[in-house]
Amino acid sequence: MxxxxxxxxxxxxxxxxxxxxxxxxxxxxxxxxxxxxxxxxxxxxxxxxxxxxxxxxxxxxxxxxxxxxxxxxxxxxxxxxxxxxxxxxxxxxxxxxxxxxxxLDTADGGMNDWMAEALELEGRGVLEEVHTDKLFKLAVFVPETHAEAVRNALFQAGAGWIGNYSHCSFNVPGTGTFLPREGSEPFLGKPGKLEQAAEIRIETVVPDSVRKAVVSAMLKAHPYEEVAYDLYPMDLKGRSFGLGRVGKLASAESLDAFAERVKTALDVPFVRVVGAPDKSIRKVAVLGGSGSRYIRHASFAGADVLVTGDIDYHTAHDALAAGLAIVDPGHNAExxxxxxxxxxxxxxxxxxxxxxxxxxxxxxxxxxxxx
The missing domain is CATH 3.40.1390.30 (NIF3 (NGG1p interacting factor 3)-like)
Incomplete structure (x- = not known):
């Protein structure tokens, strides 16, 4: 197919x-x-x-x-x-x-990450923030017998991340009440009879980027015909995505040696270099495509060098004045x-x-x- x-x-x-x-x-x-x-x-x-x-x-x-x-x-x-x-x-x-x-430039595991990985940069961060994932709090009420299954479905769909911690949730036991009406097919109880059930309130954090997938996974794993849940925005900043990456080499090397690294890693026949040949390079900013307007961003991030394409004459002088080296592999390095x-x-x-x-x-x- x-x-x-x-x-x-x-x-x-x-x-x-x-x-x-x-x-x-x-x-x-x-x-x-x-x-x-x-x-x-x-x-x-x-x-x-x-x-x-x-x-x-x-x-x-x-x-x-x-x-x-x-x-x-x-x-x-x-x-x-x-x-x-x-x-x-x-x-x-x-x-x-x-x-x-x-x-694709901005995406986690996209263009700029691929270039940074090729250059073997460690501890990477974003050069310029473009998008921040909004956070939502999801609270769902689940019978005790199915709490683990629903939690696992939420986590597998991308919920429950707080920084470098995954599978984060808060669970509170309680009693749920409901009265199934005519035409219902309840998982517990019988139509026309008030029912009480031992339930768990599961709370977890959901990034906006996976919100639909998380809700879908939750509904699929939940045994109830009608699922009771709350989903509301949080006044907290989620994960940031952006253009360019900033990271460090495992050890410092000269600008000329680093330029050779760029040629090999990005498979380009030549690079243009701005800066003294023996300048020590450890912290690196990289941005695929045309990056002339990111000189200040790289300097502010404390980078020793910016790897990007389409650098013009006056921008090169601005970088020299700011003490920032440049290695330009061309736009086609993408x-x-x-x-x-x-x-x-x-x-x-x-x-x-x-x-x-x-x-x-x-x-x-x-x-x-x-x-």
């Missing part, structure tokens, strides 16, 4: 939820339709004519890309222009394009996402018994070369 397009995207959004994206970012379905069976998916950094040809040759019905194929407003859709010709090729081959951009997303999504589809295949694009979309 092959997954439908809507299902593939729903799985992708478990890795990179759309609400993690920065405001006005061009994400989501941009070309074609998801209302079809998907036998093959291609993961790409950019959607170019060569990538479309690759997808067509493989027989892919869907491309999931990092960079938007429609980024600037289109005044027209003429097939004698590059943008129009690209759209025409996609539509002619019935290939849909779905974009996962800053939501190509790390092709293999990572393909592996993640492919595994999720297999777990759900779908035969849909996922491929990482082999097309190089780096526009620059050294001469």
């Amino acid at each position: 092959f997954a439908r397009g809507e299902t593939v995207v729903q799985l992708m959004e478990k890795l990179a939820p759309k609400h993690y994206a920065v405001q006005d970012d061009k994400i989501g379905l941009q070309v074609g339709t998801l209302r079809k069976e998907i036998k093959k998916v291609l993961i790409a950094l950019d959607v170019t004519p060569e990538v479309v040809d690759e997808a067509s040759a493989l027989g892919c019905e869907l491309i999931i890309a990092h960079h938007a194929v429609i980024y600037r407003p289109l005044a027209h859709l003429r097939t004698d222009t590059p943008a129009g010709a690209l759209a025409s090729a996609l539509l002619r081959n019935d290939i849909a394009v779905y974009i996962s951009h800053t939501n 190509k790390i996402m092709k293999r990572k997303v393909a592996e993640w999504l492919g595994n999720k589809l297999k777990e759900q018994k779908y035969e849909t295949e996922v491929f990482a694009s082999q097309i190089a979309t780096e526009p620059f070369r050294l001469k």
